[in-house]
Amino acid sequence: MSQIPPLFKREFLGYFRSPVAYVFLVVFLMASVGCAFFLGGFFRNEIAGLDSYFQFLPWLFIPFISAVGMRLWSEEKRAGTIELLFTLPVTTLEAVLGKFLAAWAFLCLAILLSFPMVLTVAYLGDPDWGVLASSYLGSMLMAGGFLGVCSLTSAFTKNQVVSFVLSVFVCFLLVLLGWSVFTDFLGGYLALPAWLVDVVSNFSFKTHFDAFAKGIIDPKDVMFFLSLAGFCLFLNVLVLDR
Amino acid sequence: MIEVKGLVKDYGALRAVNGVSFTVRRGDVLGFLGPNGAGKSTTMKMITGFLRPTAGSALVNGHDVTAEPVVVKRLVGYLPENAPAYPEMTVGEFLGFIAEIRGFRTVELSRPRIEHVIDLCHLGPVRRQSIETLSKGYKQRVGFAQALLHDPPVLVLDEPTDGLDPNQKHEVRSIIKQMAAEKTVILSTHILEEVEAICTRVIIISRGQVVVDDTLDGLRARHAGARLDEIFRQLTQTDT
Numbered sequence: 374m375s376q377i378p379p380l381f382k383r384e385f386l387g388y389f390r391s392p393v394a395y396v397f398l399v400v401f402l403m404a405s406v407g408c409a410f411f412l413g414g415f416f417r418n419e420i421a422g423l424d425s426y427f428q429f430l431p432w433l434f435i436p437f438i439s440a441v442g443m444r445l446w447s448e449e450k451r452a453g454t455i456e457l458l459f460t461l462p463v464t465t466l467e468a469v470l471g472k473f474l475a476a477w478a479f480l481c482l483a484i485l486l487s488f489p490m491v492l493t494v495a496y497l498g499d500p501d502w503g504v505l506a507s508s509y510l511g512s513m514l515m516a517g518g519f520l521g522v523c524s525l526t527s528a529f530t531k532n533q534v535v536s537f538v539l540s541v542f543v544c545f546l547l548v549l550l551g552w553s554v555f556t557d558f559l560g561g562y563l564a565l566p567a568w569l570v571d572v573v574s575n576f577s578f579k580t581h582f583d584a585f586a587k588g589i590i591d592p593k594d595v596m597f598f599l600s601l602a603g604f605c606l607f608l609n610v611l612v613l614d615r
Numbered sequence: 616m617i618e619v620k621g622l623v624k625d626y627g628a629l630r631a632v633n634g635v636s637f638t639v640r641r642g643d644v645l646g647f648l649g650p651n652g653a654g655k656s657t658t659m660k661m662i663t664g665f666l667r668p669t670a671g672s673a674l675v676n677g678h679d680v681t682a683e684p685v686v687v688k689r690l691v692g693y694l695p696e697n698a699p700a701y702p703e704m705t706v707g708e709f710l711g712f713i714a715e716i717r718g719f720r721t722v723e724l725s726r727p728r729i730e731h732v733i734d735l736c737h738l739g740p741v742r743r744q745s746i747e748t749l750s751k752g753y754k755q756r757v758g759f760a761q762a763l764l765h766d767p768p769v770l771v772l773d774e775p776t777d778g779l780d781p782n783q784k785h786e787v788r789s790i791i792k793q794m795a796a797e798k799t800v801i802l803s804t805h806i807l808e809e810v811e812a813i814c815t816r817v818i819i820i821s822r823g824q825v826v827v828d829d830t831l832d833g834l835r836a837r838h839a840g841a842r843l844d845e846i847f848r849q850l851t852q853t854d855t
């Protein structure tokens with residue numbers, strides 16, 4: 374595991390050596406804050422909280438985290454640097470973790486850059502700090518879950534477009550399963566038994582994230598995101614080791 | 616010391632390497648020859664632990680690459696074909712990263728190694744340039760510098776002089792020659808003068824199989840009077 378720090382450092386700084394970081398951070402911020410203002414009614418609903426920001430994150434994460442994740446392994450394969458990386462004295466697990474953690478740290482940075490909204494809320498009203506903290510924690514954990522999936526899909530192909538489309542599709546499914554419109558459809562229109570609907574929606578990012586957004590930090594939800602990321606990374610190692 | 620025993624690699628239905636065996640000792644510079652697509656690069660990728668052999672084994676200083684990949688990777692300096700490197704990094708940043716991964720974790724440790732290879736490979740003028748903007752020859756030199764950085768006991772070089780100008784070709788050859796006594800070197804090439812200039816032994820492979828494994832003198836003695844390129848053509852004719 375001692376090789377993770379140099380890998381992490383190279384990967385994390387790599388975002389800032391190319392336009393990727395700047396384009397991503399600016400556009401993500403515009404999109405997430407824009408959604409909060411125009412769709413979520415940040416000012417209109419006169420609540421001292423960031424619900425209007427967090428409620429759109431699961432949907433926004435689908436394209437944005439797929440965009441970060443698609444390059445993780447596809448780019449190494451395309452550029453041939455994977456041959457360099459895997460003939461350096463690192464294990465596959467170290468390489469997978471180093472890259473994943475760097476991308477995750479980058480995503481956490483993107484999420485935390487919304488802190489001016491926190492300041493605004495604190496200035497205008499009296500927010501529930503517990504709910505804010507758990508929402509941020511939940512977003513970061515959810516980002517880790519998404520990223521695990523995207524890292525895995527990008528290990529399958531050297532084509533970044535294929536990797537992106539695959540990631541978006543899988544992540545979309547994982548969000549959709551817990552969307553109330555979809556679960557209502559399952560329970561009402563298809564008349565599936567309630568327990569089955571619960572089982573299905575239990576696989577969704579959204580179901581587990583919604584608890585955080587309400588201020589509930591349930592170990593089950595934390596475990597969901599961590600074990601999902603862990604499981605994907607485990608498969609990721611297997612795929613690369615083939 | 617490199618010991619290769621019965622290496623086989625299948626890409627789907629294609630058998631790219633078919634039962635290659637040889638041994639390279641310390642002090643040897645092995646020239647690895649063969650027509651395009653003969654399986655040279657594939658064999659090197661298996662020795663360095665990038666590809667898993669379909670069958671057979673490769674040992675570096677007694678360590679099996681499949682069983683102890685990280686140990687082998689520490690011992691080997693490898694220049695892959697086309698010298699891949701992270702395009703967005705500068706030459707200095709890239710060598711710094713390699714130094715850290717190779718265990719030179721502090722500036723005091725890594726600085727002298729980096730300066731040494733930058734001098735050796737004449738990378739001074741481009742050390743602050745990003746790798747994607749380098750010419751082919753400079754990129755190749757970065758790959759060579761990267762392989763030498765930790766002063767490895769074993770060197771595996773896939774077409775090390777590819778794309779270099781005549782001066783640099785000469786330089787790289789003399790660097791290899793100087794280091795050869797205390798290292799195990801295996802290099803592939805299409806330049807037969809290069810083999811005559813630096814290699815102590817020659818292996819020619821064709822269609823994934825070894826057709827010649829001999830010293831340079833031995834090879835010449837067997838084909839009295841013939842030039843190396845004539846011998847090469849004779850032995851590998853069936854491929855072209």
Ligand SMILES: Nc1ncnc2c1ncn2[C@@H]1O[C@H](COP(=O)(O)OP(=O)(O)OP(=O)(O)O)[C@@H](O)[C@H]1O
Pocket residue numbers: 626629631649650651652653654655656657658696
């Ligand atoms: N990733 C791959 N998938 C399928 N076939 C491959 C792959 N890599 C190499 N091959 C095939 O394996 C054979 C050996 O290729 P290799 O690159 O080892 O040849 P080489 O001797 O290095 O040739 P060159 O002199 O052109 O570098 C070739 O027929 C090649 O087409």
Ligand SMILES: [Mg+2]
Pocket residue numbers: 655656657696773
């Ligand atoms: Mg080759």
